[in-house]
Amino acid sequence: MPAHLTHQHCWSSLPSPSVREAASMYSTAVAIFLVILVAALQSSEPPESSFPYHIPLDPEGILELSWNISYVQDIIHFQLQVQGPRAGVLFGMSDRGEMENADLIVLWTDGNRSYFADAWSDQKGQIHLDAQQDYQLLQVQRTSDGLSLLFKRPFVTCDPKDYLIEDDTVHLVYGILEKPFQSLEAINTSSLNTGLQRVQLLKSEVPTPAMPADVQTIEIQAPDILIPDNETTYWCYVFVLPPDFSEHRRHIIKYEAIVTEGNEALVHHMEVFQCSAEFESIPQYDGFCGSKMEPDRLNYCRHVLAAWALGAKAFYYPEEAGVAFGGVGSSRYLRLEVHYHNPWNIRGRHDSSGIRLYYTDSLRKFNAGIMELGLVYTPVMAIPPQETAFVLTGYCTDKCTMMALPPSGIHIFASQLHTHLTGRKVVTVLARNGQEMKVVNRDNHYSPYFQDIRMLKKIVSVFPGDVLITSCTYNTEDRKLATVGGFGILEEMCVNYVHYYPQTELELCKSAVNDGYLQKYFRQVNSFNNEEVCTCPQASVPEQFTSVPWNSYNRDMLKALYRFAPISMHCNKTSGVSFQGEWNPQPLPEITSTLKEPGPNCPAQQAPSHTNPTVVSAAGAEAES
């Protein structure tokens, strides 16, 4: 949908203020702002016509964002389309989607003129002009049914008020202005209709491998579901592959989402899981996930075949690898899980969204595999309540990679990070000879509500003897009791599902603290607090954690324990059996040099940029005279 520059209208439909008011506002505007008629002046810059990425910002699809990325210039071009007559719009990014302390662009009108500015909101939500104007407006276009903005911004601006755009999750925020404001400072986000949308802006743009001539597709779609009018619905549907899929093995080489038209803003994410081959059959099911009606056997449909989240495009496997699919020992039963996000409780929408798998009979050189890194699902790894940034770390040790990986190594090309509700950051680092070498995947703005499979920008090769360290940061400010590790949604996980080739027997390379050392910790808690409480060993670990009085000493001691105590390793084959050897206790890997988290490279000297809003229409001013 190419956007062409049209004649500039005064796009505000609100009545003009009196001439006197307008004159006063005008002189204020001139005094404060250097008037630049950018839309006219900059029309020589050709509009960006190619936006490979699209995402609706609000649940009704009133705002739609499209963007493209230039990795040569480190710049993003954004196209923001707003439906219907609006006084203005506000769009930007913030740490975790809050409207306070956000990096924003604002298009507003004083009822007379319209302005565009790079702005920021303070901790009370009040908007201020940025000292440095880094969002550059390229075009404002008024169409019959709304408004379209074209603007660009570098990934890194070196303005402390700006969001640093990195590879990880970005929390986009938006607000709709329904009336004029005398000035930018008069706007407070708390008085607006606002919302957030999570997306990975800086997607990996590895070249798309060519599809073979014999490529075939199969669509795993839910059958005409009436989307419930609840904010959150996880819908589960069992899909059975045709019998001939058991005949021979194929390779899945690509998949993509099929989203029912009109529901783009409601379908939040989808995953296809393959069921365990140990069951001859899996009962049919088409209903809420986790409902009492759901057959228990669906718990054995956990092997991820495909995962898609809002804003993601088609997922291509590297040209030398594909996911083994079909044939002997491969279940024909798949579970499709669709997450509907319907915060405005829209009713009556029917949906048949799903995922299209592309597969081929011409097997590629390597099978692709998925390996689980991080923490074992066990309550011994726990987070005290009221923590803002508690870190748990799981290891894949040199001993395990030495035993399980081929001498030529494995090549990780994609990664899906996973925690439950309190996860805020996840990172996996590769270490060799005690030194951290590189980041496999890092998300400093991780959200459990946005778990997509991400292609890595560069393939990471892991060799025997390497160590993979996965750390998750949790926020338990709203919890009253300790949060222990486990499968439950109120328990926690710390996992990185890495997609790699060639497939090995190693399916799970995770750790947890050695239980004996945890029991020493509980004895220390008892002895230090000469107890009313009892974290007695006959109790279960979750009960023991529940009885810890969480003063600063017991918190610090738990951190110290996790930093010090030997671990129990799970170095397991696909069959669930561990590789041969002693795995508990194992020494904690020793890391002598750590990677610095790279900050933006901001030189002290920088070319000054203009620090004034842009007047986007002179029509109002003309009306004055």
Place this chain on the structure above:
Amino acid sequence: MPAHLTHQHCWSSLPSPSVREAASMYSTAVAIFLVILVAALQSSEPPESSFPYHIPLDPEGILELSWNISYVQDIIHFQLQVQGPRAGVLFGMSDRGEMENADLIVLWTDGNRSYFADAWSDQKGQIHLDAQQDYQLLQVQRTSDGLSLLFKRPFVTCDPKDYLIEDDTVHLVYGILEKPFQSLEAINTSSLNTGLQRVQLLKSEVPTPAMPADVQTIEIQAPDILIPDNETTYWCYVFVLPPDFSEHRRHIIKYEAIVTEGNEALVHHMEVFQCSAEFESIPQYDGFCGSKMEPDRLNYCRHVLAAWALGAKAFYYPEEAGVAFGGVGSSRYLRLEVHYHNPWNIRGRHDSSGIRLYYTDSLRKFNAGIMELGLVYTPVMAIPPQETAFVLTGYCTDKCTMMALPPSGIHIFASQLHTHLTGRKVVTVLARNGQEMKVVNRDNHYSPYFQDIRMLKKIVSVFPGDVLITSCTYNTEDRKLATVGGFGILEEMCVNYVHYYPQTELELCKSAVNDGYLQKYFRQVNSFNNEEVCTCPQASVPEQFTSVPWNSYNRDMLKALYRFAPISMHCNKTSGVSFQGEWNPQPLPEITSTLKEPGPNCPAQQAPSHTNPTVVSAAGAEAES
């Protein structure tokens, strides 16, 4: 000693290289550097003729630094004088006086031309040109016996390679170039004669109070000492005030150092202590401090009357306060302590340095007092070995200030920080209602070898109910056993002697961890490490600390203990008796909001400055043609 711009000589006395070499060097110089004949061009800037501060940099006084401070422009002007013919000189600042990672100016010659540059040394000591040239050369002068440089630099340059000049201790470094270097990059500090000198560059410049007409002086000087040819000598001398000093009270209102001419580079610091009045007399002594010959009673001469360190000027008391001196109940015995620093083992120097006290019979409105903040001298506060930055904190609690301070508060005008050998940073912060309000005194480059009394730039008033928190950071990398608190030089202290008025009964407001909680810690260490070791309670605390196996868990637990455990308060009167009330255990003060350590305010936008060395003499170039 005003420096006048004279005709520019080629100040290098070394032979010129061949014309061909010179031509090659010349073209290199032109290619790399923009040639600016600064000394000639900038002669219009008047030389700074007033340098209130002077310090010899090396023990022979070959290099002498003078400087002045402009708190309006936040700029220091430096005058560096170098005696004798030298190929060049290097001067600058680094974190703790090391020649690596230093911020430097370099004046060097390639045998032909001479250059001046703002530079930095890397972690191997190699010199590089700074991308941003912040030291500005104003004048180079060749006199009959050496060289004189005049240059200036802002306190804050926002160049990451530059030292941030703050109020605290600055480690100046210098090096002498004895031969030409083809380029700046050819210089490595490890091949030079180098050294360091500690100084407070940014001294407080509060206006000097007028002296009353009846001001009198008394000189406390050592009698003609032959300075020993050891690197470090602490000389102790007992001085007896004339009998009439017992007759009535005076006020000391000023003091200053008297340094024997020629020994300016050897006399490192001096202190005058008053002895306890409980002894009728103190034996005469004139010898090494701490020697076996020293009478034990000198241990009772610990009340600081005056302290001076290299680079410090006269110390003036605020005009409304003076130190009570003489009269009934005041000892006539003083101990003068002189620290000679003679690293080059110079022999045969005689010295009669000392301190001149200015006093008056016209008593001022208030007596000034000294209060000790920080940690009690007790082994319960200990630092594990091999720590690079272990922090111990002492408190002066609200309960104690509530009991001891007048409703109108006290006013701190000066501060002397004190630790033993492993101290690296000291800070005292004032907190009110659980919130840190302001820094009383902070030294992030503290050195136990440089303990002067510093005037505060702003008087800090402390009211009943306020809390004073003193934290010291220690480096025990070179220790094999724990370092416990105590009086010994290998034990540690954490003290801030604050000078204030009006004098109160409160002499000591310090804390230590409650011993019962420390014993719980030792029990935990035992239980966790199911012991070969025994940190048994029948052992002394230093013995218990000695037997702790210092793994990361026991280190972290000790930190956690000090952050959590109740304290034992010493809220003591001058008599050594504590104020009435329960002082052990006391709750640790709760601090809900802490002060951010203010970084330099470096805007993202900055005017670019030239990034080339300055050619300081054209004489060599003329020789080529």
